[in-house]
Amino acid sequence: MRITVSLHGVLRRERFKEKDCHYPSGSNVQMIINDLKIPEQLLGIILINGTHAGADDKLNDGDSLMLLPLLEGG
């Protein structure tokens, strides 16, 4: 299935901003995080089609997945 993955902030470094990726049907967010080798400690927010989601959530063909670092105050 095709998933549009967009990365933000430090997660973009040595990866990409946005890319159409292909994963097996039934893949969940964690599998993509692993595939992209995103360190768990840097990942803060997961959005599927603009809605907050979790690493265990499954994806469907055509979904948009956004991964962002954590908000830590200022």
Add this chain to the structure above:
Amino acid sequence: MRFETTDPVAHPELIFYRRCTLNLETGEQRFEEVPCQNLEDVLGGFGRSFQQLAQRTITSAYCEDNPLIINTGLLTGSSAMTGLRTYFSSYSPIKGSLAGKPAAMWSTGSGKFGAKFKWTGLDELILEKRSSAPVYLLIKETPNGPQIELKPADHLLGLGTHAKIMVLQKEYADAHFAAIGQAGENWENNYMGAVALSTENQLKSGEDKLRFAGRGGMGSIMGYKNVLALVAQSDDKNKPLTDAVKKVNINVVKGGGSARLQPIKRGGGGGTWAAYDVMQPFHAVPVNNYRPQGNDLPEKLLRENVEKDYDIESAACYRCGITCHNYISEKNPDGSKGEFIAKFDYEPLNLLSTNIGIHDAGQGGRLIQLCDNYGMDAISLGVTVAYVLSYNERHPEQPLLNGATFGDYAKIRDLIIGAGEGQYPEIGQGSMRLSHQTGDTEYAYHVKGLELPAYQPETNPGYCWAIAGGHMSMGSYGTLIREGKSDIDSWVQAITQDKLHIVGFDLIGLCKFFDITQGIGTQMVVDCLKSDFNLDVDPLKIKDAVRRSFIRGMTMEFRQGYTKEEFCLPAEAGKDPNPHIKLPNLADPTFMAELSTKVWEVFDREIKDLGTGI
């Protein structure tokens, strides 16, 4: 402090702190060992100072009976990482109720002054009355205990924060410093004066790398008292690191919430500045007085764009491994580091750049530098300037002050200088007073008289219940963006239970990045207290003390004339929803009404229980 018990909960009276009460009018000093009354007295910071402020009836911040309390927390100067905090508490000139009474406030900062202050042997200094002439206070360690001298300070008058500290450093090479800038000296026209705290980085480099206790105008109170600076002179007393504290410190750096703040080259997220990266995809970065436009303008200040033209250096406080902030400097033609400009932290950066229409990192940095050197709270200053710019955009036929508009760097710079020099009281007295003068109150972005931090109010109704600044005393700013919570029950839980515990750090002497998600009622803190002071404390008892302190602060707000109607977000956020923010609008009046009812159901009960025993 002196400990004659290992149980601070059952026997706080067997723990003593050393206090000096200094009458600035007469020079009279009273040193005493004071037995603690409760656990919050032991922990220190505002947990102790607010109990003292509660004993006073203060109707005007600038009156002789309003004290300035300078103290530390139990872990200030300890071996626990981030243990550097100094607290300044008083009734605030800028935060006040519509009834006209000043609110009790505290403000805190790191730097090394707090540790040096504690190492003189003093835990608390209460400044009473005011000096008839400008002075600085030399607080020094002696074989007979701490001593304080009042010194003439005419030579410091008119200097900025950094310049004052540089002058004093020549005389006291082994000391650290707290100083006000011109803004605090101009206290009559500037209510947002900050107290600058010296850092090792600053003293070694000679560059203006300061830390600040910014919120609430504590620097203006210091200026009113005619105290231009504090010098803490003592030997360093770093304790050997025990295995227990070493383990905690490793956890602070590598675990907890701070790992994401580490420098990018160490695998971290790059400091607080990175908040831009998180909020921009939601179009929730404040732009032009908290009105994000749904465009990519904020991206000009993303680190990846700034580092092309400027040198960026990750930096940490003294003996801290978190490295939360970044220094930005000019970049020489050969790529080497040029002149230092300013420290980039999220709040000052946004509120003195993107939120006033400045999208150039160098210009934003120079405005931060001005703000720091004049010694103003970057949040109150930036938000009040944004109000002026917004007013001028709406009233081009009759603009305020110099007619500055969003993005007009030269005129905005003039506003900041004028505010710092006391020439623009319209700005110096904050957005609440100015908006009441103009009659346009709906887009003045303050709550209870204190300007909002750089998180959209639509995303954080918790601002209403913060007791000393919107993000430092109510940690709910990420509840929607980070956690995706937009239902009433989650927000009631956040405001009344989980997120108020952020204030615990403002008792104990630690920075919030020690463990921002958990607060201080944790095994990590318990381990530090056991290791450094042989105290046995249940973490739940610590949480109880933090909660009592928070409720005491809220109770004092009502005593100073606040009504529940003043616990509200800026009206524009609810009345004129911003269509560009890609998140639910929690400032919606219906949502806010239901939330308020449920939050007060919890807090009312505890305020009543606390009664007059505050």
